[in-house]
Amino acid sequence: MTTEGSILRLTDVYQPNFYVFPKDQNHGTTFFQTLSQESTVSKVEWEHKLIELFDVENREILLDAAETVLGYFGLIGQSMGTR
Numbered sequence: 476m477t478t479e480g481s482i483l484r485l486t487d488v489y490q491p492n493f494y495v496f497p498k499d500q501n502h503g504t505t506f507f508q509t510l511s512q513e514s515t516v517s518k519v520e521w522e523h524k525l526i527e528l529f530d531v532e533n534r535e536i537l538l539d540a541a542e543t544v545l546g547y548f549g550l551i552g553q554s555m556g557t558r
Contacts, residue, residue: 490517495537496526503537510539517542 477483497503503521510519518540523533 490540490542492538492540494522494524495539496534497537500535503535507537510537515542516540 495503495506497506507519507521510516516539518538520538521535522538524536525532526534526536
């Protein structure tokens with residue numbers, strides 16, 4: 476509420492992203508397909524990144540972008556088999 480008594484609505488445009496490093500290519504492909512079908516996911520794509528501190532080669536990982544923070548927590552639960 477402002478000093479004049481008006482109510483302000485604040486919106487957050489934060490879009491949570493997380494990376495998934497699958498066990499192998501088959502798990503990655505399955506997870507990619509599953510996430511691509513989720514309505515709360517706005518982007519799923521493969522990226523090449525250094526994963527560990529002393530890596531010298533990039534590895535393939537999935538970048539997942541959820542539309543909301545609640546969607547993010549739902550996806551985490553799904554990936555852990557709790558949903």
